[in-house]
Every structure is written in structure tokens, then in C-alpha cells.
Amino acid sequence: MIADALFAAPDEIVPAQAPREASRLTRKLEAFLPFDEEERDALDHIVELNVRHFPAGSILVEPGSSPREVMIMMEGWAVRSKPIDAGRQIVALHLPGDICDFNALLTRRADCAIEAASDVRVACINHRMMSDITRRFPRIGQAFWCDSLSAASVQREWTVNVATRNARARMSHLLCELHARLFLTGEADAGGYDMPLRQTDLGNACGLTPETSSRVLARLKADRLVRLKDRRVEIMQAGALLLSAGYNAQYLHLNQTDDMFRTLFKN
Amino acid sequence: MIADALFAAPDEIVPAQAPREASRLTRKLEAFLPFDEEERDALDHIVELNVRHFPAGSILVEPGSSPREVMIMMEGWAVRSKPIDAGRQIVALHLPGDICDFNALLTRRADCAIEAASDVRVACINHRMMSDITRRFPRIGQAFWCDSLSAASVQREWTVNVATRNARARMSHLLCELHARLFLTGEADAGGYDMPLRQTDLGNACGLTPETSSRVLARLKADRLVRLKDRRVEIMQAGALLLSAGYNAQYLHLNQTDDMFRTLFKN
DNA sequence: CGACCCGTTGATATGGCTCAAACCGGGTGG
């Protein structure tokens, strides 16, 4: 299936043999580097200290505000967007396990809005706790760092997506990416995943209007690549979807996508 | 002028009172948090240990290769791009002072190519030295981290750029961004900056074809917003250029761009 | 001198935006 597409170094990924029911955060971070018991406990502990619930539609971070805490998605999706005259542009999707506001540490004022796309559970960690844990457990800090690099890599891919691909390919690409990322935390299975966003938002994330988004998804459905039914995406033909996303180019130039395609074209 | 646009927390920026001729790296990092003498020395030292020169056009990082060193731009520009069928998409520009391959620490295989756009001087730091210095000087590590967050913020802005703006606004935006970033390291003055890229590359960075790039730049020149002459960009009307870039929207919604505009509309 | 790359200019094609209208399901209030 589509998983493992974005996160290279496949031989270091050990989501399967996680020894116990791990939080999504540890599960994701351990895809970068494995923790020992102590580190895992510390992380789980700090994350449980201050969990907040928000209903769908809540504003988690106001653009221009000065958030004083790092937020970690424990459950549900959030949307990061920038205001654009009389509208917004979605620049990132924060899924369970994502650390979604590192920037709070750097900038006085948030440059993006973050909004709950579904009911969410968020772990809030203030700056002091953050520096504490990274000082006491350098490897956790390192994992955080890996995570932000990974997020940057995703962001570059989004740039490529809107800059080079047509509407159909963009949407396909987004659907593939979501699958890969959700799979990492066990949020998705081979067949698909729950997806709380409106079509409008999916389109916006690819730089498309709601109308085009609707048309493109209709075509993908008609072509039997995906099925979309009450907040769930079923991936019916992973290989065809990847081709539609324009991954074929990378495939021909064979680089880090090898492993993914090896998995994919088995069926 | 355009500087300070991208890097919030203006009251923590102290490029002016840097006590001596600092390297571009320290100069940039100290825009995030100031160092003491010891830290500054350590950083300058490690950076000078292994400097390499590359002529314009050299491939610094091959996509799919496994770079074993972090690279820091000391002089000259580099272009980060992703291969796209029979072409490439530029996803980032690495200017003097930029740390341009943190990813080497995370991923086995580079997902991007990095190419020297001009003759460049690059400091190469292997993983061991990197972890050494961040362990011995946590504040340096923190500054590195800030830098990568800042780069991520720039990346988001690029996504917005290609997703929402028309050709003219995209190009204007890019020219503004470059000014702001170069100004931070003293590479640009109020009037403009040296710019080694071809028009083709400028366009590519905004998701435009060379033809459109040419036409758009011609219009910007005709409208007396900028002047482009032998590898130099002269910014003639910063205010108008910002408007052309579509910054007006943010201005109306007043957030972190306040300071920039206050400076800008003085003249 | 020719080859090549980059930039320019023109003509044409087209993908996605815009505008507009209708539809649909769910929630709300009478």
C-alpha cells in the first residue's frame, strides 16, 4: 500500500513491534528513533499532564496570537491555514501524533491559524516542560527534531504538488500522502482511512476551488480509484492512484520510492 | 525596506550590534538568539574546519544519494529541487548563512537535489561534530532548531505563493522574500541585492514557465518596480512591490507584518 | 565561425476559475 512513501530509512521503522499500546505520539516518533522504557514513560507522562478537548471548528491558534504552548495532536485532525484576502489557504494538515506548533517556541506571533477539523484531543506542553524533557532526554529532543524535518519534507512536497501537477494529480497525491502518514500511527489500514475534512478543504489544501475539487473527486470515484463515503476514504486501486498522482516520474528515476513501489505492485 | 518580513520577534533581532565581523552563519543564527563569546567561537571554529569550494553548476547533493554531512552555505547560492518528469521543481533557495541539509541527519536518501547556482563556499559538518557541538552548546542546537523552523515557515509561504497568487504576484513575492532574507545577513542593502539565478530559475521557483517568467519580469521592470541588470536586483519601489506581491491582504488583517509596513510606508 | 544557452516575442490551446443555479441532508423552529 501507500505507507512508507514519505518516511525514508525503512529499516529503522518499527511500528509493528511496539511492545505495548503506545500513544500515537510515541508511535510516530519511534519511527524516527526507538526509545527505551524510561524515555517512553517520560514522554507518555508529560503528554498526559495537560490534555484539552476541542469540538470541531474550534480555533486552536489564532493567527497573530502568541501561543505559549506547544500542541500535540492526540486525536482528531487540525487544519493549519494562512489568511488570504477573503479566504484562506490550508498549508498543512495535523494528524494524530503530529506536533503542530513548534513555532510557538520561535515566533512571538503565530503566522498561521490552526483550527480543529474534527473533535480533537490535544496535549499542551509549555515551554518549560519542553526544554526540561529535551534536556533530560536528549534522544526525545532528537526525535522532535526529526519530526520537524519530516514535516518540512512534507511541506516541500506540497509546494511541488501545487506548483507542478494538475488538479487530478494534486488530489490523488494528497490522498496518497494522508494514507501514508495515517498508516504510520495505525490510524489507517491498507484499505483506507477516516477523513473528517470537507471536499472544500481537500481542494483548498491543493490550491483548488470547491467546484474543481468536487469534479476531480467525482472523476476519481468514477474511475474506481477511491470511494468516499461518510467521512471515510477507501483506496480501491493504490497503484493507479499513485500513477494518477504523478509518482511515475519518480519511479522511472528510481530513488527512495523503490521500497514503496515494490510493496505496491505486488498486487 | 522589506527586511524583517519573515522573521518575527523583532525585538530579539540584534544584527546591528554584532560586536565584530561575524560569519554569515553566526550573524543569521543570532537573529534567533544571541550567543556568548564561547558559543560564537565554537561555532566559527567548527565551521572553518572543513570548507569546500564548488564552481557554479556543481551538484552538491545528488537526489537519492546518502549525504553524510550537514552543509552550511558560507558564500554563494544553491538551489534545492525535486526531479519532475523531464525537468525539476525548485523547492528552496539556500542563501549564505543557510543550513541547507539538516535532512542528511534524518533520511538515508536525499529527496532533493542541491546544486550550486553560483560559485559557492560550503562548510561541511559531519554528524559526529554536529552532535558534539549541540551537546556541548545546547543554545547552538536551539538556534539550529530555530533555523529549521524558520525554513519551514518560508516553505509554507512558498506553498501559499504558488497555490494562491497569480504570476506577477508570485514573482514579486519571491523578490521580496529574497530581499528580506539576504538583508538579515547583510547580503542585501536597502536598494537591492546580487542575484545569480537565471530568470528561468526564478520562474521555476514560483511554478512558472520560463516564457511567463520573462514576461512577468518585463512588466515589473516596465512598471518601474524593480531593475534587473547583470546579476543584480534593484528594488525601486518597495511599497509597490509588496502590494504587487499581495501583501496588502495581510496588511488589512493586521498581524505580524505590522513592523515591516511601518518601516515601509515611511518613504 | 558555429553551437548552444538564455531571453524575448508572438500565436494558439486549455485547464481551472468564476459566476450562477439547483440540489441535498441535517438541523431548527413553528
Added chain:
DNA sequence: CCACCCGGTTTGAGCCATATCAACGGGTCG
């Protein structure tokens, strides 16, 4: 229970910005 509304989706028609294709000029380098 129905009527209504509202946000999201769907569908249609036309238009516009930018890609595409093509040809040429001008500088540079071998």
C-alpha cells in the same frame, strides 16, 4: 410533522491566465 434555512455539493456555461508551441536574437564559448 412540516417548512424553512444553511452549508456543502453538484452541474453547467463562459472566460481568462498561463502553458504550450514556435521562431528568432544576442551573447558566450569552444
